[in-house]
Amino acid sequence: MADTISPPLPITGARERTGGRAGLALNAFFAMLRRDLVVTGREFIPFLLQALMQPLFFLFIFGKILPGIGLAAPHFATLMLPGIVALTGMIAAMQGVTLPLVLDLGYAREIDDRLLSPLATWWVPLEKVLFAAIRGTIASSVIFPLGWLILSTGFAVRSDRIPTLICMVILTALVGSTIGLLMGTVIKPEQISLMFTLIFTPLLFTGCTYYPWGALGNVRWFQVVTLFNPLTYAAEGLRYSMVPPFGGHDFPTLGVSWILVALGTSVVLMFLLGTRTFLRRVVS
Amino acid sequence: MATPNFAQDRDSAPAAIEVRNLVKRYPKSASNAVDGVSFEVGRGEIFGLLGPNGAGKTTIIGALTTFIVPTAGSASIMGFDVAHRPIDVKQRIAVVPQQSNLDRSLKVREILTFHAAYHGTARRQREMLADKLLEELGLGDRKNEKVNRYSGGMSQRIMIARALMHEPDVLFLDEPTNNLDPQSRLFLWERIRDLNAKGLTILLTTHDMDEADRLCQRIAVMDHGKILVNDTPRELKKLIPGGTVLEVRAYARPTESTRAGELLIAALRDMPGVTKVDEVADDAPEPTQAGAGQFGGPGAGRSPAPVPPQSSAPANEPGILSYRVYADSANALIGPVAQAVVSCGAEVRDLSVKQPTLEEVFIFLTGRHLR
Incomplete structure (x- = not known):
C-alpha cells in the first residue's frame, strides 16, 4: 500500500476537459445507459427467464393445448400472440425500472452516484425509462421466435406492416417503462408485494391481452373499462400490425390513429408524472 | 479566533463553502431544521460540523450537495450558488454518506470507472486513476469483486476512492467513522489528513469529539438548527469557564x-x-x-x-x-x-x-x- 493518497486537483480536472453543458450531460447520460446495459448483459439469462417464463406457458397452454383439445378455436393463438407480445414487452419494461427504483429511493440510495453527476436531475429518470424500454423491446422481440417454435402451424403474422409493428413494440415498451417509473417513485419498499398485486393483476386482465377488444361488444361496460388501460391499446396496436387478413378482410381492431394517440399520451403523461414524483423524492 | 492559514486566498478566490443565513423548513414541520445558519470554509480547510442527532448537520450537507433546496438564505461552493448552479456545484463536490450507497451491481473497479465516466473523464485516464486509487487504499487485489463481500471499513474506503475519481475541490464526509473498527478509523484519519495536505477542502460531520479534535482546523457546534459556536478546537476548549x-x-x-x-x-x-x-x-x-x-x-x-x-x-x-x-x-x-x-x-x-x-x-x- 502506498504511503500517500493520490492528489485531487491537477489543474486539468474533468470539467476543464469536457465540452459544453450539453456535451457533459450527454456524456453522463450515455455512461449511465452503458452502466445499465453492462449490468443487464451480465445477467442476461436470468433477465430472459424472468421476462419469458410466463408468456412461454401462456403460448403453450392457450395457443397449443386448448385449441388441441378443442376448448379454444384454432385461430385463437393468432389473436392471442399479439396480446402476449404486448404484455411481455410492457411487463419486462416495468420490471426494469420499478423494483430498482423502489429499493433505491427507499433505502439503498445507489442512485445518488448518478444524481450527483453533472446533469440536470430529470435526465436520470429519462435514462431509466429509455433503458427499461430497451429491455421491454428485447423481451417482446424474443416472443416471435418462441411463438414460431411453440405454435408451429398456428403461428401467423402478416408481413406487410413490419414498420408499424416495430413502432408498436417500441411504444409498448415505453408505455411500460413510464408506468414503471411512476410506480417506482410512489411505492414504498414495504408496500411492494401489495402494490404489485393491486396494480399488476387488473392491468393484466383488463388489457385485452387474451381477447380482442372488438369481441367485448356484448359486455359493453367492461369494454369501456378496458379503454382506461394502456395495455389495451398496445395489444390492439399489435393485433393491427400482426393478425393476417381473413377472407380478404383485415381483422377489426381499435383505430390505429386512436391507438397511437392513446399510447403517445400515456407515455408523455406517465413520464411527466413519474419525473415529478421522482424529483420530489430525491430533492427536498 | 486564531487566524486560519487560508486567509491569503480570500481576496483572490471565493471561499470553498459559503453559507449565508441558511434556513430549511421541511413541509409539515413545526420548526426549522436549519435555522439561519451562516459559516464559511476556506480552501484547503478541514471543517467539522458537530451536534447531537437532529441538530441539522445532515440537512446542511444535503443543501450543500444539491439534494435539499433551502427555504431561505443561500449556499455556494467555490463561488457557485447551490440553488442556481447545481451542475457546476456537482462537478466540484464529492460526498461520502453515512451509509454505503455503493452500486452493488458493479465490481469495485467499475464503481470507480463508471463514476468518473458520469463526470466525463476519458476512458484511459479514469482507468489509470482507478487502479492508482485502489492500490493506495489497499483494495488493489479485490478490485474485481462486488461490494457485497466488503466490510463496513472497506465500503468506506471504496466510497472515498470513488469520491476522488472526478477530482473534486470539496469533499463531504457525513459521520465517516461511525461504524468503523479502530484500525479502519486510524487509516481513514490518515487518508483525510493526506488529502487535506494536498489541497482538498473537507467538511465532516461527527459525534466523535476525539475525531473532530484530531482532524478539524475549525469546528462549528450545532444544536436545534443553529450554530452555537464556530472556532478552532483550541479556542472552543477555552469556552468552559475555568476549563x-x-x-x-x-x-x-x-x-x-x-x-x-x-x-x-x-x-x-x-x-x-x-x-x-x-x-x-x-x-x-x-x-x-x-x-x-x-x-x-x-x-x-x-x-x-x-x-x-x-x-x-x-x-x-x-x-x-x-x-x-x-x-x-x-x-x-x-x-x-x-x-x-x-x-x-x-x-x-x-x-x-x-x-x-x-x-x-x-x-x-x-x-x-x-x-
Missing part, C-alpha cells in the same frame, strides 16, 4: 503535612483566575484523563463527560498533598503554584496541565438531555 486544570502533587514531612496542606489550599484559592480547588486522593481516577491533549487512544473522549469529584476524602500516603486547580488559564499558574508549594514548606513532586475535552465543551454547549 483548564492544573494538577499539583507535593510532598511535606508527614508531621507538617496537615498544616502545609491548609496553607497551600488557601494560597491556591487566592490565585487569580482560579474557580475551584479540589483535594484529590492519589488513586482517584483523573476526570480529564480521557481526552487529555490530542494523543489519547482511539477510544478517548467517548466516555461520558467527567464530573469533578466533590472533595473526596484524601487517602494519600503520608506527606503527599495532591490538588486539582480549575482555572481560566492553568498554564499561567505553573510558576505561582510552584512558588506557593515551596513557601508552604513542601516540595513539588509533579505539576501538569490538563486540557478539557471537546466532549466537555459539547455537553457544556448542548446540554445533557437525550435527543
